[in-house]
Amino acid sequence: MNKDYLELTVPGVRGLRPYQPGKPISELEREYGVSGIIKLASNENPTGPGLLVREAIERALVDLARYPDANGFALKGALAERHGVMPECITLGNGSNDVLVLLAEAFLQPGVEAVHSQFAFAVYPLAIQAAGATARVAPALSWDESQPLGHDVDAMAGLVGEATRLVFIANPNNPTGTWLDSESLENFVSSMPDSTLVVVDEAYSEYVEDPAYPDCASWLDRYPNLVVTRTFSKAFGLAGLRIGYAISNPGIANILNRLRQPFNVNLLAQEAAVAALADKDYLASSVSTNNTERARLADALVKLKLRQAPSVGNFVLVDFGRPATDIYEALLRKSVIVRPVDNYGLPDCLRISIGTPDENTRFITALTEVLAESGD
Ligand SMILES: Cc1ncc(COP(=O)(O)O)c(C=O)c1O
CATH class of the missing domain: 3.90.1150.10 (Aspartate Aminotransferase, domain 1)
Structure with missing residues (x-):
């Protein structure tokens, strides 16, 4: 046997x-x-993918025998400029999925808890479980609410306690398409204890046109426990290359950068992402x-x-x-x-x-x- x-x-x-x-x-x-x-x-x-991206990939092909830049210098510079933060605030990932898992690996273990909403993106419960931590799942809003099946931030806040290390919020959320406005999300973030990191996953943010939708990276100065994740897989059209990133205070970025694989973002992805940022x-x-x-x-x-x-x-x-x-x-x-x-x-x-x-x-x-x- x-x-x-x-x-x-x-x-x-x-x-x-x-x-x-x-x-x-x-x-x-x-x-x-x-x-x-x-x-x-x-x-x-x-x-x-756009034309500038395809041209950048074509140019990068000759360098494929070399390892990529382990620190992603050019891309971090471009991202820092986009978000008005220092390059030290950025952690690059093999898709934003990678940085979500890095956060779970870094901060979760048996005996601690992570909070997310019912119907939130499926990777959160997987990452929490793989780390051996306990998921506390807040009931979602009902179909009758203006954000049907969306995150109920009050219910989520009610589950946060001393053992809570991470809260995952998808804004907008997949698969519901629902979102949180600036006021309710900032109220929630500001109510969190220092020992709880709030991860706001903004994978679909580029599509949102509502002026009440927040750009959470601009809150980093106020909330050192805030981590924002973004991806090139959606509006930028680079899902196949696997590239995403986290924006956080440099202390948290430093932790994630210790944990990630040295070359977790490949050469073509880095070059393509720089070109994608330029292709407005x-x-x-x-x-x-x-x-x-x-x-x-x-x-x-x-x-x-x-x-x-x-x-x-x-x-x-x-x-x-x-x-x-x-x-x-x-x-x-x-x-x-x-x-x-x-x-x-x-x-x-x-x-x-x-x-x-x-x-x-x-x-x-x-x-x-x-x-x-x-x-x-
Ligand atoms: C809410 C959300 N976050 C993160 C991701 C991960 O995307 P990626 O790893 O391609 O950046 C997805 C993918 O569908 C998603 O829906």
């Missing part, structure tokens, strides 16, 4: 379930034999295409009489009022991949990423047909 190696793992690892990513296009081709597939399942940027036109156009299309999709869902959360990200959460698995599968048969969210405890919902105008039209047509065929 083979040994059960799970028994040898550290306690946090034993109960882990793998993260469920969106179904890859190649897998659907293999399994269903369909072609012409569109994937609206992973909140990717459908416009692809690309960012503006990717955001404006997304937001126009998100509004069009929202209208189409209203016409189909489906309940949705009012998203400010590049995706929308749709409630079918009954288990949504057959709708997900019927869409797959029509070559459309969306994202089930039963792993979030939302079996009646599907999350739809905003695609190109053509992709969204195809999705709306496919969904209309599926609902008609299922008698909904």
Whole structure:
């Protein structure tokens, strides 16, 4: 009999379930034999990388035999300028997922706690559990609130105690698309004890146009326990390169920089990110295409009489009022991949990423047909 190696793992690892990513296009081709597939399942940027990024990658290819700059000098400089902070405040990550996990590794262990909201981004509970800490999960707001299924900061504050080392807040949150305004978030942050780090995950921030939406990096001087995470995977269109970062006070950045792998961000990602920051036109156009299309999709869902959360990200959460698995599968048969969210405890919902105008039209047509065929 083979040994059960799970028994040898550290306690946090034993109960882990793998993260469920969106179904890859190649897998659907293999399994269903369909072609012409569109994937609206992973909140990717459908416009692809910009021209300046592609040129930067092309130029960097000759240096691929060299290790990347372990300290990310050029990129940290550009990010420091963007956020009005010192380069020492930045920690680069292999995607923002990397820095979220680094925070958990650095500050969590058995016997301490981390707080997040129900329906918050799935990586938080995974990172907390892997570190062996205890997750305290605050009930989310109800569907009737103006931010349906969003974070209830009062409920979250109520769970924070002496043992709380981290609070994770996704602003906007995935998969709900909900967000917190400046006033409520700052009230929350200012009420936190020094011994609790507040991690505000701003992965989708570039898409948000509401003037009440906060830019938390500008609060760092006031709150030394605040950490903001950002990514190049969404509005900047670099998900495949894996690059994100944290902005924090230099003391926290120093801790994360000790812990991270020396070359956690590859050469092409660093060069591409510098170019992406310089390409203001690309960012503006990717955001404006997304937001126009998100509004069009929202209208189409209203016409189909489906309940949705009012998203400010590049995706929308749709409630079918009954288990949504057959709708997900019927869409797959029509070559459309969306994202089930039963792993979030939302079996009646599907999350739809905003695609190109053509992709969204195809999705709306496919969904209309599926609902008609299922008698909904
Ligand atoms: C809220 C949120 N935070 C962080 C991430 C991680 O993104 P990445 O690791 O690509 O930067 C995602 C990815 O979907 C997300 O939805």
